[in-house]
Amino acid sequence: MEAMPIQRKTMSGEVVSQIKEMIERGRLRPGDRLPAERKLAEQFGVSRTTVREGIKILSESGLLASRQGAGTFVSERDGGSREGSLIEAVLAGNYGLHDVFEVRKMLEPEIAALAARNGSPDAKTRLEAILMEQEQAILTGGTGAGFDHQFHQALAEASGNPVLREMVTALHEGFSRSRAEGVQSSQRQKASLAAHRAIVEAVKHGHAMQAERAMREHLDEVERIIFDNQRGILSRR
Structure with a gap:
């Protein structure tokens, strides 16, 4: 999985945007497991805390699912495509x-x-x-x-x-x-x-x-x- 380093500081919203883009473009598919937090932090050029916050947002929106002891996966269901939701609108800077x-x-x-x-x-x-x-x-x-x-x-x-x-x-x-x-x-x-x-x-x-x-x-x-x-x-x- 390839990722572009994030330039702005403390922007977990950027992590959210990049992971969403990977899913939308098919680079991450339903059921795929995300790399470890450490690996994602290195790829994005941010802290593990920032990655964790981004994953939490995507999990709460239904796009990702965490399985205890197994890791974080792209949800099998289309639970995260809530266009027009509050989270999406705020993250988009509307x-x-x-x-x-x-x-x-x-x-x-x-x-x-x-x-x-x-x-x-x-x-x-x-x-x-x-x-x-x-x-x-x-x-x-x-x-x-x-x-x-x-x-x-x-x-x-x-x-x-x-x-x-x-x-x-x-x-x-x-x-x-x-x-x-x-x-x-x-x-x-x-x-x-x-x-x-x-x-x-x-x-x-x-x-x-x-x-x-x-x-x-x-x-x-x-x-x-x-x-x-x-x-x-x-x-x-």
């Missing part, structure tokens, strides 16, 4: 960041509240672990962007609603453009980390209203920082 933020602010505060009400001890422990990894990444000079995605995904999983989990996956893939290195300011990193701490604390103690409020404030702040940064970049051109 919606702008303003659109994505508007929907995120409608959904994610309620997701945080549901996580506080429904989250299992294991789900809450996972949120704390991701928060610690994000903090460590930032302290060692990274952006923590990958852990930001994991945090919101884990929060949706803690809500107990699989539909919300899939919607968050779609929204955050479209939102990945805002996680590009150029807008990963120190201000945004610190704001994200502090907000995640507040959300985890509320979820951990089952405080649904506080979790909802903390998420709403987080999204408002991130939106302001991103668009302030974008305006600043445009003004310098």
Whole structure:
């Protein structure tokens, strides 16, 4: 299986696009097993985490199927050709960041509240672990962007609603453009980390209203920082 190296960073959507193209062109057929994550990461020129995220998106859309102990395979059924679906539309860039933020602010505060009400001890422990990894990444000079995605995904999983989990996956893939290195300011990193701490604390103690409020404030702040940064970049051109 041949693959073109991916040029843009942290773009699991590019992995999704390339694997889909291979399937559409018949280079991967129903029932075929995908190469190992390590091999795909080398071929695409990205990290194994990025490959894993891309495979997860395709698995949730039905195009791929993971079999425990055997690997990941192209689905035998045509479960992934959902033209016009939310995930497909967002990955294709059909919606702008303003659109994505508007929907995120409608959904994610309620997701945080549901996580506080429904989250299992294991789900809450996972949120704390991701928060610690994000903090460590930032302290060692990274952006923590990958852990930001994991945090919101884990929060949706803690809500107990699989539909919300899939919607968050779609929204955050479209939102990945805002996680590009150029807008990963120190201000945004610190704001994200502090907000995640507040959300985890509320979820951990089952405080649904506080979790909802903390998420709403987080999204408002991130939106302001991103668009302030974008305006600043445009003004310098």
